[in-house]
Amino acid sequence: MSASVVFATPFKPKLKQQRPSQWSEIKLLEDASPWVTGCVFKISEFARLPQDWDSHGSKAVTVDAFKMALIFLSQSPLELVPEPSVSPVPGGGLGFHWQTEGRDLEIEILPDGQVEYLKTVSVKGDVKSEEGLLETFSDKRLWYWLAGELA
Amino acid sequence: MPEHIDAVDISDDDILWRRVDQSMIERNPDGTESLQSWAYKDQNHELSVHLARETTPQLVFAAGKPGQVLVGLRAQIIRSLGYKVVRDPEPDNSAHCLIIPYPTNKPHRKAMAAASVRVKI
Numbered sequence: 001m002s003a004s005v006v007f008a009t010p011f012k013p014k015l016k017q018q019r020p021s022q023w024s025e026i027k028l029l030e031d032a033s034p035w036v037t038g039c040v041f042k043i044s045e046f047a048r049l050p051q052d053w054d055s056h057g058s059k060a061v062t063v064d065a066f067k068m069a070l071i072f073l074s075q076s077p078l079e080l081v082p083e084p085s086v087s088p089v090p091g092g093g094l095g096f097h098w099q100t101e102g103r104d105l106e107i108e109i110l111p112d113g114q115v116e117y118l119k120t121v122s123v124k125g126d127v128k129s130e131e132g133l134l135e136t137f138s139d140k141r142l143w144y145w146l147a148g149e150l151a
Numbered sequence: 152m153p154e155h156i157d158a159v160d161i162s163d164d165d166i167l168w169r170r171v172d173q174s175m176i177e178r179n180p181d182g183t184e185s186l187q188s189w190a191y192k193d194q195n196h197e198l199s200v201h202l203a204r205e206t207t208p209q210l211v212f213a214a215g216k217p218g219q220v221l222v223g224l225r226a227q228i229i230r231s232l233g234y235k236v237v238r239d240p241e242p243d244n245s246a247h248c249l250i251i252p253y254p255t256n257k258p259h260r261k262a263m264a265a266a267s268v269r270v271k272i
Contacts, residue, residue, distance in 0.1 A: 055215045056170075090194050108189065
């Protein structure tokens, strides 16, 4: 006697679509700028801050902001720049701040993972600012600007 | 919606204090200190400050968190950027004020931060 099985819906096994690449570049912490390890430690500490850490009702640092901060640190050409100051940002973000002679750069990781920058330059008391969205981390122009090599 | 009135009894020379996390202040090689612009950012878009001459650091810190510091800013800086200093007294804190409207403009927040100094206690 032969048994037959009828599926309620046709059984059509699908092969998983091949992803463009299974591999991503791994950057070892020991290969990064010496200060990057310290930054990773600091943002990990900030990511553990509770709600209302600023006493003004801020959300805790979001997972999206924390992940993007790590991506920022791993993908940016930070060997070009000195150690930044790092801090949590009210609302659930994280911030990096560099200051060189007359030039000031703030990178703000927003709670949703978007990254914004604010460049401020002061020449003889005249302050000029430029802000924008940072969409790629490999672009070196921001860092050359900070080093004074770009206007 | 009530109209927010710039407090006439708060002069341009009055100092306003704000509690900020100490990680938002960094020491520069020349010994000066810099405050990051997000010190003037707020989750609820209500920027709280305290009129220095009507309070004490202890009272301002009473509602704060460990590791916070006080920074001071002249009212004139806030007004010169187009904002009002509006009284917003709380039951136990008549010195409480708000900067209105909430500064969404990053360069404005940076200008406030650049003009702020840490209050030595």
